[in-house]
Amino acid sequence: MTKKEKKDAKQRIYDAALSLFARKGYSAVGCREIAKTANVNISMICYYFGKKVDILKAIINECYDKYYHAVLNIGDENTPPQERVRLIVRKLVEFFRENTGLAMVAFNTLPIDIPEIVDLKIKWMSGKSKATIELYTQLGLDTNDVVKMNVIRGVLTTIILEHFQFRYARKHIMQVTHQSKYIREFLTQEIIPEYNDDFYEQYSEILAELYFHGLNSIVAHNSKP
């Protein structure tokens, strides 16, 4: 192996782990499986990353870093709210579309019992998106209304991530060699669209519409004091 190829070992481990974690979850994937998938010796994992959990941390850090760069400042106070929603939705869809596996690993609620992972996620959550806060203000939403904030907290991210998770899972199921009766039926009945740029342009438009009008409808809704 040339020097270039050697430098790739760390990346291959990272990519293998990412793919496996997305498919099976962190705990179900062992270091030997990662090493085998990456075509490296098992010791390379500790050599390049330290402990297994450090791979997960690297993935989470990459994901959140990308995420915040994608959505940090979308539009400004002069952007009309509806346009701003559209921009935010587009950015989010783009982000999750390009980083489906990454997002699946990093945004997964579990595990919630590994202290350093919980810490890491909470640290990242401190950097809230300025764009969404401004948007709420532009729309006249009372951000001190605890109930409303609970309803809308993370709604867009959740909906879009779930869409891509479902797509990812279905794609994986289609690749399985042995397909049971139910899976065959499921894949037969489902109309699977072509997930091209055109599809996602429309998807984003419709979702932005739904979200914007939904938000608007609750602006004047009076919660009890």
Add this chain to the structure above:
Amino acid sequence: MTKKEKKDAKQRIYDAALSLFARKGYSAVGCREIAKTANVNISMICYYFGKKVDILKAIINECYDKYYHAVLNIGDENTPPQERVRLIVRKLVEFFRENTGLAMVAFNTLPIDIPEIVDLKIKWMSGKSKATIELYTQLGLDTNDVVKMNVIRGVLTTIILEHFQFRYARKHIMQVTHQSKYIREFLTQEIIPEYNDDFYEQYSEILAELYFHGLNSIVAHNSKP
């Protein structure tokens, strides 16, 4: 132990597994941990359930069974759409509130590589909710519009489940003995409402509003052919 207490061993195993799976995910929980938590001998797990995966299957079956009973027929064609949304949302919130752990385990996308689990979920997914399909029709939504159906597929379930997952995770984090700087900050800044009946009455009302008006806004939206 009396006979009654003996009969409880199976239930204790089930409850222990449910709680642990919800917190850590299926793969991160071992049979010995479940047995210890349930205060039974390790062999009891195979005695009462067979293989470990059969516990997960039992949980998934219970959850989906409850879920479909909760949401199968809510209102009918004569129920005004907005009222029907309200009823559906209330039922869903009620279901997820009372079965948070159960739902977290069963609705979790992962693992997607255990054939029998994938099978089971797909089998359950065949029984779609009649209420939501009727609702779309009532509102004038074109259910053959693939893009729209992709946007709204499972939106309510997703939003509500995510709310309760976040609540669950936060509760767990609060119970951890050692709290890092970030966690302390996080818990200090967050205004945690009292999640009582009143809160969820308002939550449901606001979410129903958001969803109904969102749906209505996309009814007339023309997707490209």
Add this chain to the structure above:
DNA sequence: GTTTAAAACAAACGATTGTTTAATATGGAG
């Protein structure tokens, strides 16, 4: 050529895994 540092390998450690097997305990019926 030698030296050095980095990369890669193989073996091993202590621990844990899901599951099986054989033995024992328990409780109900007769």
Add this chain to the structure above:
DNA sequence: CTCCATATTAAACAATCGTTTGTTTTAAAC
């Protein structure tokens, strides 16, 4: 009391786990 079925236990199996350790290989610098 005995008998039988069920519940429970402890030991064990083959396998895997994350990580460490020592050795070898590789590549770059001199």
